[in-house]
Structure formats: structure tokens, C-alpha cells
Amino acid sequence: MNLNAVSLAIAQISFTLKSLSKKNFNSSTIEIANLISEHGFEVERHFYRTLVTYLDLESIEQNSTSIKRSENIHLTYWLQELPSLISKSNFVTLICYAFDTAGTQKSLKLSSHINGFLTSLCKLFKLTRAQELLFVFALRNSIHTELQQLTHEHIEQRLPDFIRIASGDNGINELGLAELSVEAVHSLVLLIQQYISNESIEPLTTTEDYERFLDVLRKG
Known part of the structure; x- marks a missing residue:
């Protein structure tokens, strides 16, 4: 791989995101997609990391209601990318690198005492319940x-209802599982199984509900 070409692509993505506007939105997103397709992982990773820096995460932490989707072109871009991002095989790597960098650079000042940060973030991102759990x-x-602590608390709050609803008559559609790719659903099931095996079933759900949940997904 030509490292100089990769460096140029990274610089171009930084410039394109900085100058992003409603007027050039379509052409800019096409240009970035082409750069990622041509140069691969390093450029893709840089793209998501940089895009996150344009989101007002500090306002989300403060439970601010001042963030308006229609006025934030970078948030619009993020919302456009999320469905395909969640289905990528390297989703975990990309999303953690983006948010870890934000945390390291202090654009995201996390505290384990922040109430509702992840809930507000997922609401801002308009995630379905299934996408929310994957995220x-x-x-x-x-x-x-x-x-890590915030995610643990969030999963403990959300997972019991998720399993219960998924076992219902219209649970697959209600939770947004039907909108996920087969690969994403498989990943989510594995993550839930791993989490429950580590935490034990009883504090989260009953064994019967959990088995029914797995049966529904297998049949779906």
C-alpha cells in the first residue's frame, strides 16, 4: 500500500469534513466513500474518528436539548452512516476507536455519574432498540x-425488556431486529449470550424468557 497515498486520502477526508455543508453534502459523501473504498481501513477509521469530533458530545453529556438534527450537517452524515456502520464486520473497532479518541482528546468528558448519557446519545442517533444494544x-x-461502566449499567437496564419484547408476537419488528442484516443479528445474539454467561441469567431475566427469546430468533 502506498502510505503517501493513504496520508493524502486522510488529509482530504479531514478537509472535506471541515468544509461540509448542505450545498456540497452529496458530492462530499460520495468523494469520502470513494476514498474509503480505494484506500481501506486506515482511511475508514480516520473518517469515523473525525466525524465524531464534529458531534457536540459535551452537550449530550449535559442532557442539553439544544442539539437540532436539522441544523447539524455532520450529525445528518452520522445518521446516514450508522445503519451500514452497524452491519460492518469491523464495527466494534471503528466505533471504539472513534469514541475512545474523543475521550482521550477530552471532547468527550465522561463521568460514571452521568445519568442518561447513552440513552440521550442513542435517541439523538435515532437507533432502534436492536441497534442501540449493538452500539x-x-x-x-x-x-x-x-x-465501560456506563455501557454495563445501560445494558442491565435495557436487556431484560429487550428479551421480553423479543419473545412477543411482534417483537422482531418492534425492536428493529428485522431491519438488521443477518450478520448483525447473529453478532447481537452472541453478544447477549456472552454477557449473560458472564453476569448470570437470574438478575436480568428468567431462564424461560431467555430460552424463548433464543427460539424466536432462531425461527426468525
Whole structure:
């Protein structure tokens, strides 16, 4: 791989994101997609890391209601990317690198006492419940202990209802599982199985509900 070409692609992505506007949005996103396709992982990783820096994460931490999706072109871009990002095989690596860098650079000042940060973030990102769990499970691999703790608490709050609803008549559609790729659903099931095996079933759900949940996904 031509490292100089990769460096130029990274610089171009930084410039394109900095100058992103409603007027050049379509052409800019196409240009970035082409650069990622041509140069691969390093450029892709840089793209998501840089895009996250344009999100007002500190306002989310403070439970600010001032963030308006329609006025934030970078958030619009993020929302456009999320469905395909979640389905990528290297999703965990990409999302953790992006948010870990934000934490290291202090654009994201995490505290284990922040209430509702992940809930507000997932709401801002308009994630389905299934996407939300995938997103939060991915962030469990963060290098920042504060973020690890927040994800653990969030999963403990969300997972019992998720399993219960998924076992219902319309649970697959209600949770957004039907919108995920087969690979993403498989990843989510594995993550849930690993989490429950580590935490034990009883504090989160009953064995019966858990087995019914797995049966529904197998049949779906």
C-alpha cells in the first residue's frame, strides 16, 4: 500500500469534513466513500474518528436539548452512516476507536455519574432498540473505564425488556431486529449470550424468557 497515498486520502477526508455543508453534502459523501473504498481501513477509521469530533458530545453529556438534527450537517452524515456502520464486520473497532479518541482528546468528558448519557446519545442517533444494544455492546470494548461502566449499567437496564419484547408476537419488528442484516443479528445474539454467561441469567431475566427469546430468533 502506498502510505503517501493513504496520508493524502486522510488529509482530504479531514478537509472535506471541515468544509461540509448542505450545498456540497452529496458530492462530499460520495468523494469520502470513494476514498474509503480505494484506500481501506486506515482511511475508514480516520473518517469515523473525525466525524465524531464534529458531534457536540459535551452537550449530550449535559442532557442539553439544544442539539437540532436539522441544523447539524455532520450529525445528518452520522445518521446516514450508522445503519451500514452497524452491519460492518469491523464495527466494534471503528466505533471504539472513534469514541475512545474523543475521550482521550477530552471532547468527550465522561463521568460514571452521568445519568442518561447513552440513552440521550442513542435517541439523538435515532437507533432502534436492536441497534442501540449493538452500539452499546460495542462501546463495552472502550479503553475508558468510565465508558465501560456506563455501557454495563445501560445494558442491565435495557436487556431484560429487550428479551421480553423479543419473545412477543411482534417483537422482531418492534425492536428493529428485522431491519438488521443477518450478520448483525447473529453478532447481537452472541453478544447477549456472552454477557449473560458472564453476569448470570437470574438478575436480568428468567431462564424461560431467555430460552424463548433464543427460539424466536432462531425461527426468525
